[in-house]
Amino acid sequence: MRLAKRVVVVAVCAVLAAGSARAADKKAAAKDSAAAAALKQDMRKLWTDHVVWTRDYIVAAVGDQPDAQAAATRLMKNQDDIGGA
Structure with missing residues (x-):
């Protein structure tokens, strides 16, 4: 009888521990x-840009436009922003 109580107590503790681990997960x-x-x-956003x-x-x-350097x-x-992300 004592062994059965210990088994039940250990089983209940295991179930409770597993439940709390699942909540943390x-x-x-x-x-x-x-x-x-x-x-x-x-x-x-970075790839769209x-x-x-x-x-x-x-x-x-x-088109040999003057803003080519600014665009480059x-x-x-x-x-650089993509590399740093």
Whole structure:
């Protein structure tokens, strides 16, 4: 009888510990999920800007426009931003 009580107590403790671990995992997963979503949003913005600045540079360079150098400078800054993200 004593052994049965110990087994039950150990089993209950194991179930409670597993439940609290799952709750902690869910909180960590939610935090990671929010961070991942923010990173995805930031990277999407950087790559969208990269497409825009690449297009602007190509149009300016092919058309021999005076703003080609400014577009190239901004494009290089965007590449640095992507590398730093």
